Amino acid sequence: MPHFLDSGAPFPDRDTIVFVTFGVIIVMLMPAFALPAVIRWARFPADTRFDDELALARTETTTAAIEALPRLADETDADPETVRRLDAEMREHLQALDTGADGDPADAARLHEDYNRLRLAVIAEKRTTMIRLRNERRIDDAVLRRMQASLDIEEVRLIAAPDDEE
Structure with missing residues (x-):
């Protein structure tokens, strides 16, 4: 004014x-x-409907993915070992979802936090090793940047949306 x-x-x-x-x-x-x-x-009152629907969606989508895996493997001509590993990973994830729904939610949350914390520590160790390799001139800066980008994506996924892992 x-x-x-x-x-x-x-x-x-x-x-x-x-x-x-x-x-x-x-x-x-x-x-x-x-x-x-x-x-x-x-x-x-707390709205538990969202949490119930989220648990349902996670369980149903993982179950559907497991059921579709053989068909998708045939369509993509995937290696049988890759299919076996992915199937085992998805079944383990489904079991964790079921344990979280039927067991103590605090235990499931604690295990999830422990898992994320450990994965973040592993990522930090990978970063340290990559920088050491670059400093020793065993890898190129371009390789370092590519690997860092990959780790950045994994780290963001762990930090940004820990409740949205499917």
Whole structure:
């Protein structure tokens, strides 16, 4: 807001306009600061429907993938060892999903966190080794960048969405 008009005269009631504008902004922000307290006070029940649907979707999609694996392996002409490994991995994942649903959810969450923490530690070790190999001039910078990009993707997947692993 200008202090003076084009004619050089002081802007009329400038201080009042600034004060009122400031007051309106404060009044408009007050509900935003009070909203968390109002929500806690209201004690809304937890919505477990989402968690139930998420568990159902994870179990059903993994089961369907296991059932479709032989057909997909034939269509893609996949190596039998690759198919065996993927089948074992998906069955292990399905078993973990079932354990989490039937067993103690805290145990399933703890195991998931342990797994992610260990995988992140493994990624850090891989990074250290790659840099050592590059410093020893046993690998090229281009190889280092390619490997780092691959590890970055894996790390982001572990950190960004730990609950969305399928």
